[in-house]
Amino acid sequence: MKVSLYLGKYKGIKVFIHWTFSILLLWIIISNSRSGVAIGDTGWSLLFILAIFFCVILHEFGHALTAQKYGIKTKDIILLPIGGLARLEKIPEDPRQELHVALAGPLVNIVIFFLLSIVVYLKGFNVELVEDTHVDGSTILLFLASANLFLALFNLLPAFPMDGGRVLRALLSLRMPRVKATQIAGSIGQFMGISFVFIGLFYNPILVLIGIFIFLGAQAEITHTTQTSILKGFSVQDVLMRKFPIIAFDAPLSKAIEKLLDGQSTHFVVVKDDDPIGTISREEIMRGLKEGNEGTSVEKVANLNPLNLEVYQPLEEAYKLMSTENKKVALVYEENLFLGMIDQENISEFIMVKLALSK
Numbered sequence: 001m002k003v004s005l006y007l008g009k010y011k012g013i014k015v016f017i018h019w020t021f022s023i024l025l026l027w028i029i030i031s032n033s034r035s036g037v038a039i040g041d042t043g044w045s046l047l048f049i050l051a052i053f054f055c056v057i058l059h060e061f062g063h064a065l066t067a068q069k070y071g072i073k074t075k076d077i078i079l080l081p082i083g084g085l086a087r088l089e090k091i092p093e094d095p096r097q098e099l100h101v102a103l104a105g106p107l108v109n110i111v112i113f114f115l116l117s118i119v120v121y122l123k124g125f126n127v128e129l130v131e132d133t134h135v136d137g138s139t140i141l142l143f144l145a146s147a148n149l150f151l152a153l154f155n156l157l158p159a160f161p162m163d164g165g166r167v168l169r170a171l172l173s174l175r176m177p178r179v180k181a182t183q184i185a186g187s188i189g190q191f192m193g194i195s196f197v198f199i200g201l202f203y204n205p206i207l208v209l210i211g212i213f214i215f216l217g218a219q220a221e222i223t224h225t226t227q228t229s230i231l232k233g234f235s236v237q238d239v240l241m242r243k244f245p246i247i248a249f250d251a252p253l254s255k256a257i258e259k260l261l262d263g264q265s266t267h268f269v270v271v272k273d274d275d276p277i278g279t280i281s282r283e284e285i286m287r288g289l290k291e292g293n294e295g296t297s298v299e300k301v302a303n304l305n306p307l308n309l310e311v312y313q314p315l316e317e318a319y320k321l322m323s324t325e326n327k328k329v330a331l332v333y334e335e336n337l338f339l340g341m342i343d344q345e346n347i348s349e350f351i352m353v354k355l356a357l358s359k
């Protein structure tokens with residue numbers, strides 16, 4: 001993850017900040033200096049933005065720690081200029097759990113809002129401050145309180161996959177199948193995403209980005225939920241390829257190219273004394289050619305740490321494993337007996353067939 005800066009971790013969850021975040025800070029500095037804002041005030045603006053993003057991190061921890069309570073790990077938390085993202089390993093399928101996880105983020109901002117409001121009130125609330133729109137030592141807490149209220153309300157808009165959209169999906173899932181709930185929440189989310197883009201074009205470029213993010217995110221979640229629901233009830237056996245090309249681990253890449261040109265396979269099983277020890281893909285062969293030559297041995301570029309699956313393993317679980325581990329193919333065993341391989345493309349075809357049949 002070279003494009004992100006590691007900030008630290010809490011309860012095993014690492015926090016990263018994306019490099020584009022520096023553009024946001026630069027933008028504040030430049031636009032402030034252009035409009036003649038004093039350097040001290042620019043300092044307060046930067047502090048204000050950093051404080052908001054600290055609250056965004058706390059918001060994401062609200063999601064992540066609630067998910068942890070249900071046994072769901074969080075890969076990491078990434079801060080982007082348009083907001084934060086807690087990358088949960090999966091979204092809870094139990095609607096009540098999803099509801100709690102989704103609500104926990106905005107709830108954090110509401111708690112911060114109340115705490116800051118109390119501090120502002122105790123310090124002596126001055127109405128004139130509200131009309132003064134620039135941030136400095138006397139107004140920063142008041143603005144930070146309002147920002148947290150805004151964050152909570154904005155995130156609760158039913159724009160799936162934003163928090164409010166997840167709340168909506170969870171509530172719908174209590175009454176109907178999850179796929180249908182996702183399709184309804186997703187369509188509303190896409191409509192809101194498009195609306196954000198339109199409103200953003202006139203008022204705020206960041207809203208345009210958020211709108212696009214929501215539109216694509218909703219689409220991806222609809223597809224994902226529909227696909228995994230189709231895989232339910234099937235096992236690895238249903239997509240197992242018993243015929244597959246093999247190549248010896250010590251063969252030169254020229255041999256692999258020969259096989260590549262000879263058929264339609266894009267992946268080969270790498271064998272050593274008839275035992276499978278890994279896989280090699282078309283991309284890996286090409287990389288080997290670029291870094292070496294046709295004489296380079298297969299084992300130098302092959303993936304010798306393949307994903308191994310059991311033939312009776314649920315297909316949904318296998319598919320998830322392949323995508324989280326970023327493996328295009330996996331080797332399939334029954335106990336210790338090697339049976340063949342499966343690949344993502346094959347599973348996609350399986351999904352397409354089932355979708356076409358269900359119409």
Ligand SMILES: [Zn+2]
Nearest residue numbers: 105106155163
């Ligand atoms: Zn959230």
